Amino acid sequence: MLKKNYNTNFKIGSLFDGIGVFPLSASRFGINPIWASEIEKAPISITKRHFPDMLHLGDITKIDGGKIPPVHIITFGSPCQNLSNIGKREGLTGSQSSLFYHAIRIIEEMRCATNGAYPIIAVWENVMGAFSSNNRLDFKAVLESFTNTEIPMPTSGVWAKAGMVRGNEIDVCWRVLDARYWGNPTLPQRRRRIFLVADFRGKRAKEILFKTRELQSFPASGRESRPTSTAASRRSSEKARRKIPVVRPFQERRMRSTAKDKNKSGFIGSFGRTNDPFPTLLAGSVNNFSFWYEGKENEGYIRQLTPLECERLMGLPEGWTAIGNKGEVISDYARYKAIGNAIAVPCAEYIMAGIAENL
The missing domain is CATH 3.40.50.150 (Vaccinia Virus protein VP39)
Structure with missing residues (x-):
């Protein structure tokens, strides 16, 4: 470096x-x-x-x-x-x-x-x-x-x-x-x-x-470094007894447009693949993804990115947007x-x- x-x-x-x-x-x-x-x-x-x-x-x-x-x-x-x-x-x-x-x-x-x-x-x-x-x-x-x-x-x-x-x-x-x-x-x-x-x-x-x-x-973070996402993922895998996590981000804009056009193959493709990057974070959109451990698809779930995760995707210090200058909590919206x-x-x-x- x-x-x-x-x-x-x-x-x-x-x-x-x-x-x-x-x-x-x-x-x-x-x-x-x-x-x-x-x-x-x-x-x-x-x-x-x-x-x-x-x-x-x-x-x-x-x-x-x-x-x-x-x-x-x-x-x-x-x-x-x-x-x-x-x-x-x-x-x-x-x-x-x-x-x-x-x-x-x-x-x-x-x-x-x-x-x-x-x-x-x-x-x-x-x-x-x-x-x-x-x-x-x-x-x-x-x-x-x-x-x-x-x-x-x-x-x-x-x-x-x-x-x-x-x-x-x-x-x-x-x-x-x-x-x-x-x-x-x-x-x-x-x-x-x-x-x-x-x-x-x-x-x-x-x-x-x-x-x-x-x-x-x-x-x-302004106080101390956190492990890189690669290292953090490795440790998470070890704690999960070598279970392999699968993350698939939804291509939300593509999902909506293909659903409107009744494009079945395009709609299925909008669910993303393993190792796909997240779609561009936008000011007015919700960014969802699916998560499960390999072989445990039935135990998976879908959820929205948190503001902290969005900060990480942008390369911002953790919590950069959480608090205002008067100590007020900034809303998630x-x-x-x-x-x-x-x-x-x-x-x-x-x-x-x-x-x-x-x-």
């Missing part, structure tokens, strides 16, 4: 902050969280608990980027509802996803107020639907917003899962990261997201986003929603490690 000690003077601001995944990941690599913008009550309280010194700016539409503390890095996972393949697909013109342009405005205002000194790096995260919404023109608009130059459509008419463009001395790279392949151990959740890095001062975006690197191992809207921690850590190395 990488043992490098990160000690930087870099500062980060987080727009559409949610439960503070970008600040959490940044702080692990010596980058100091300075401010955040979020409007949801429970996520704000959760983030305040973990980052009591961080300034909260509130509604992004009311922020003037030239009047807030300048930072080296601005991160934002703008609302995906109008870009997602499961929504109405209004794209960047939709009431929620159009807030992307407020983040771009804030970046431009800060750069104008600091004569181009801040921010140095911007990081954007969003769903795969951003590649295809609005007849694939939305992602073109995203690239043009960062580079302030016209970007041609790819000759194939389809955006690649990874790429780079350059305009007006601004380097922009993007890449699809799937949470199931990240973390230590890897996270058994299928969560494919676009991550874009813009470098306003050089040509380091490709080093940040494409370079292979190993990450430090961080404890799952609010935790499920906040976690479903969050970013997978190992993916964010990979990018923050690259920023710490290359700046």
Whole structure:
């Protein structure tokens, strides 16, 4: 594992902050969280608990980027509802996803107020639907917003899962990261997201986003490390006298659509197979799975993931969403929603490690 000690003077601001995944990941690599913008009550309280010194700016539409503390890095996972393949697909013109342009405005205002000194790096995260919404023109608009130059459509008419463009001395790279392949151990959740890095001062975006690197191992709890899921499973098997556990997550969206279409084979397939990853955790969905010991199917059962298990699937420290900044207990409903809207921690850590190395 990488043992490098990160000690930087870099500062980060987080727009559409949610439960503070970008600040959490940044702080692990010596980058100091300075401010955040979020409007949801429970996520704000959760983030305040973990980052009591961080300034909260509130509604992004009311922020003037030239009047807030300048930072080296601005991160934002703008609302995906109008870009997602499961929504109405209004794209960047939709009431929620159009807030992307407020983040771009804030970046431009800060750069104008600091004569181009801040921010140095911007990081954007969003769903795969951003590649295809609005007849694939939305992602073109995203690239043009960062580079302030016209970007041609790819000759194939389809955006690649990874790429780079350059305009007006601004380097922009993007890449699809799937949470199931990240973390230590890897996270058994299928969560494919676009991550874009813009470098306003050089040509380091490709080093940040494409370079292979190993990450430090961080404890799952703020107090002590717990065994990795592999080790924990091994111990559980030993305690169960070598009985082999079988976990099969349900593909809930597929289950509903195939039932509606009366597609019997598709419906049966939605019950999942052994070692299938969990489907993407979503803010408004219930994630169920079946469990039994091999040869004991009749003793198996079906249940819903707990908020703690959802935190583990996202790579969050255990209990990250359980308590607010005033000691109040966060409801399960609010935790499920906040976690479903969050970013997978190992993916964010990979990018923050690259920023710490290359700046």
